[in-house]
Amino acid sequence: MTELTNLTVAGIRDGFRNGDFTAREVAEGFIGQVEGARALNAFIIETPDHAIAAAEAADRGRAVGEFGALSGVPMGIKDLFCTEGYQTTAASHILEGFVPTYESTVTAKLFGAGAGMLGKLNMDQFAMGSSNETSAFGNVISPWRRNNGDGAALAPGGSSGGSSAAIAARLCPAATGTDTGGSIRQPAAFTGISGIKPTYGRCSRWGIVAFASSLDQAGPMARDVRDCAILLEVMTGFDPRDSTSLDLPVPNWQAALSGDLKGKRIGIPKEYRVDGMPPEIEALWQQGIAWMKDAGAEIVDVSLPHTKYALPAYYIIAPAEASSNLARYDGVRYGQRELPDGAGLQDMYAATRAAGFGDEVKRRIMIGTYVLSAGYYDAYYTQAQKVRALIARDFEQAWTKCDMLLTPTAPSAAFGLGEKQADPIAMYLNDVFTVPASLAGLPAMSVPAGLDSQGLPLGLQIIGKPLDEQGVLDAGLAIEERAGFTARAGKWW
Amino acid sequence: MSNYRIQGATGEWEVVIGLEVHAQITSNAKLFSGASTRFGNEPNANVSLVDAAMPGMLPVLNRECVRQAVRTGMAIDAQINKWSRFDRKNYFYADLPQGYQISQLYHPIVGEGSLLIDADEKAGIPEPKTIGVERIHIEQDAGKLMHDQHPTRSYVDLNRCGVALMEIVSRPDMSSPAEAGAYIRKLRSILRYVGSCDGNMEEGSMRADVNVSVRRAGEELGTRTETKNVNSVRFVMQAIEYEAGRQVDVLEAGGKIVQETRLFDPDKAVTRSMRSKEDAHDYRYFPDPDLLPLELEDSFLVDCRASLPELPDAKRARYRDALGISAYAADVITADVETARWFETLLAAGAEAKAGANWLTSELFGALNRLGRTISDCPVSPVQAAQLLALVADGTLSGSLAKQVFEIMLESGEDPAKIVDERGMKQTSDTGAIEAVIAGILAANADKVEQYKGGKEALFGFFVGQTMKAMAGKANPKVVNDLLKKALEA
Amino acid sequence: MSVDSATVRKIASLARIAVSDAEAEALAPELSKILGLVEQLSEVDTTGIAPLAAVVPNHLRLRDDVVTDGDIRDKILKNAPQAEHGFFAVPKVIE
């Protein structure tokens, strides 16, 4: 059944409808792949029962001519999504054993459309990280290796690193991701897959473990742009349970998808040309510009003058929100409790949180606590939100000159596990190109565009106007059609 | 200015008081979740996933809570902020599952307003006084901790957690316990008129944080303490009295007042330091990123204003000026919305205003006091009371008969007409019958008739009493008077 | 701004995360480095700029005052490390 596991979401959906195979065959194929790839540590738990039950329901539906948009499609679910009856940990010890009694809006929509769940995907703890090295359940290993034969274990990117690794290794055709500062786009770029973060407010945040509420946004990760469009249509939509949800109809992105960019203006922001960026990435960017022209687009130079302040603003706002969002993990209502002998309530909190949170999570909670604390609030938080307003304004001004922006997704290809762990700042710099769009709530996607000299995937990023997912997907498709990216990781696991 | 002073060993001290009243907003569902606000349910029954701060749960604001806060602001002529925002107040406690309270620090929904406390000579408030209200903001209530159910554990009940509160923050404009008491009573009265809070202090629907400082006359404000969650008017007054006295003692002994949070012990009527909250003062407020700014539309504000009832001060003035009701009765009747509502139903059922007001403040209140009841569980309806007053007005019942009928109404709940009918309690103006009785009485008391005629006119009352007694109280007193005079002068 | 280990202990205490002296010692330079990164913001002129209030233009929607939730005590207590008699249980709190 391995050829079934090479199919895209559209391929599975169509083949299943045509009667080429059963949903159960597809599910079993992927379950086999998952079981055979434990060396990648992409899953925190495997849930074959869920995938099989969904497949059987799809097969029964087909017998009476009923199809959901995702009937017969098994998926991986990032462990940040609360799944009813299945442990949800956010890759943290503090939530170990937590079994939600509710289903997140996004997963409910996916399952309602017929998708099944192969398992809960590993990730950076509480989505804080860019390499998947902060998970309490061990690193995810990228299926990719350098072509120099060093056999070094590489990072799949983060925080949705289980998602990216699993898709790249064909353990699932698609997965959910979440993106706070680049957590869909950067891992997609590292593993040669596609991923889109829609406009803030398109996907409901209800039932997704919160990292930074004003930035968190779910989105699909898959092998190609069309699959992203298919999944995005299911995942998005108004949810009255999320006050920041956009009350707008979901466009039919898939039907309108077109790689023809005639009449479109693509902006090239000069501030994204950063010091020390590898020439290969610069070259790929130039190649992307050529592809855009080839697709009929006009190229314009634009300036986003506050770009260099995006990362500092992000590292105030995201930790500030996180320090508050993560206060609920206190060992009282769910998750792990640490109760030293004779401990009072406050001691229990401190012990529980010390034992339950990983180092990076603690670091960010402390930064967030510090910048909000008495006397520092205005200098840090208020200033960061003002700079954020300036960053949003930069984009608005750019939109007077262009319809979309083209940039590299990340300043480097995948790095080795352990290489950047010692220096948090070096790790944070990974998100330098993805964070600005997050701060401004803009739709943005990464598509695979080529390989570097070490044989590792590189991605290009499209950033669109608010609500213009269509433009982003179209430009993504234009790249995809021209890049002809077919490389995949050789199986070593 | 109140002349309340504390006599210290070294001289006189003034007291400066500000109150932060937490009033539970009347609503069916909680501020940010769909769970019920009902009082007294099983533990953790009125709790949603949002209230328990389960991972990924999000707040959605209840329109009614916003409406009630706005109406309350309008009732105290406050500035209504069309743009407000919710902030998170971060601290760790077992009654606070989110680890933060959603409140409004930077941009409250209601700004500056004021209310008028009434003069109360006896309480040392010589004239009405305006107390400033700095702001009203909306926030979540916390859950409840039970400390006495287990030797080593506290139990957490989240039923109250997330219930909507208004925090009504006064200016430090009060200068005696009596003024603070009057302020809370007036505020409670307004909230109950508006319908934004039931004012039930026993159930915790209203409680006050009491800020107290002392100073020598004319000096700058002193350091204040905040005594938390005091839940009756009497306790608020006691807490101020104790706390002001304590502060004077500390200062006169050369000590300093520590700005701190204190707790009131109602059994001993003292306040004491609340150490458990001491390290929690850095609340790290910031705008709640799960919520957007709250923007109020003009139409919403128009609806809020249109739905406001006549408020106690306006009603009292109208009762006095337009209805001619005595100042005393107008005060008593308008103090609580239930009484005013009862009274207005009485008028609507045909009672005359002055007679109705007098009857209500004397007869009805006397009866309720005796029975230990309130106007909301009064056994006699205002319509029945209007019928009773009509029977007096048309001469069917004398004052004393009316009292008797009212007693029977209180016990039986029956209509007055029925009681009068069945028990033959009608007052009689039948001159023939009365003349016959009078003739008999004058005959049996010939000596007294002589004395009367000889100038001892005080005996007239004796003849009236005898006649009424013989008529079992049912004779119309005016007719008796007239006929007696005629008979004695004959 | 560089933070010392005493400041780290203070922040950790506010955040209710127990840290040993050695951990506080190790965290101080890490946090200082991150603060060094974010302090670049002070060079941005933000005069007259309002802090961002909503990421994407959107209105706060209000919910009707209807009871739609609750009566799910079993679900509420299901994951509790310690629940007794319908309550969550915590170490005794002295107020």
Ligand SMILES: [Mg+2]
């Ligand atoms: Mg207070």
Ligand SMILES: [Zn+2]
């Ligand atoms: Zn309050």
